[in-house]
Amino acid sequence: MPETPDRDQTGRKEKIPGPTVARLPIYFRCLAELKERNVRIVSSGDIATAAGIKASQFRKDLSYFGEFGIQGLGYPVEDLLDRIRSIMRLDRRRRVVLLGAGNLGSALGNFPGFSRWGFDVVYVYDSADEKIGTTLNGIPVEDIGKLPKELDVELGILAVPPEAAQTCAELLTRSGVSAILNFTGRPLTAPKGTVIRNVNLTHELAILAYNLAGEPDLVV
């Protein structure tokens, strides 16, 4: 296959827009549900309705990843599900380290969705004496001061208090973590090559409240 300038070695176009990437899990979930219901062929319109977007958006999102579907017929559910699983690299299990075993950390360590999608929290660290030595979803909570320099885990979840956010992020990257899901509400500075995704629950509630009086009747 000749190389095309806008695709990398895996055939994937480079620079996939963030919103497109953010919709892939939604498509994946919709397709998984269709498969469970033994639906074999689906139209872009049906998926779009289930995902709450426009059919043209769905087709455009898919176009970043190659050719899909059969003209005039639709998309074979199982094939599209497999391909999105592969694009998202959900076809393997991934190990995750969790920093913070407080209320939110405990909820995340027990979150059933992670495991269902192949993410296994395998290490939990905290700094509080009353947490260290307990277990979280079967995982021993260890002293954050003893986080090893080479943990052999790429994905980290940060659920520590805001004032500890940056220090703990540095501990994570020093131990080899290169992607951090950041629940602390504080922006992080991290070494080049680190991917950070911020999830700010307070902001989510504030955005919801803003839209309440603003523009009713929509998913925001």
Added chain:
Amino acid sequence: MPETPDRDQTGRKEKIPGPTVARLPIYFRCLAELKERNVRIVSSGDIATAAGIKASQFRKDLSYFGEFGIQGLGYPVEDLLDRIRSIMRLDRRRRVVLLGAGNLGSALGNFPGFSRWGFDVVYVYDSADEKIGTTLNGIPVEDIGKLPKELDVELGILAVPPEAAQTCAELLTRSGVSAILNFTGRPLTAPKGTVIRNVNLTHELAILAYNLAGEPDLVV
């Protein structure tokens, strides 16, 4: 003041783009931090750097809400903070009802950021016998079967298992809730006029993992 076609009665332009609204809390947090550090004037460049976006984006976002800042000088921090607080309606306290007192619900009921931003979880409901009658952050956990028809609360947080999502969403809207922060991972169908914001923690982790191998060195 003459009416202009693209502004509503509060002077706010209609149809503020979702991404603009989603950045308002980030600006608000940045400005609050600047004020704490006694910074009085800030440039769009400084705020943009702190928020992790481009200065032109910041100025464009603000432009939806009127005139801000002093040409050639910058933005008075306290004034801009007050105005964004007012735009986001964070200048009042808001009551919140929480459905689900499991791991995630407990974390949300105790989440310190909510209260700091004026959101008070005042009711908690669950269906599990072992939860009902306990307290969560000082709030008694009540039987979801006894959710009254008129709760006088606009904002609801849904942290129940996925299979209970739709039923509980209907209980919420029947009790007068018109905005739901949905952590169940299931899309909801709600009556016209209801605002829904979906927060899917599994999707967040999957999006992070996708970006790990894809495009390093970025906030996604």
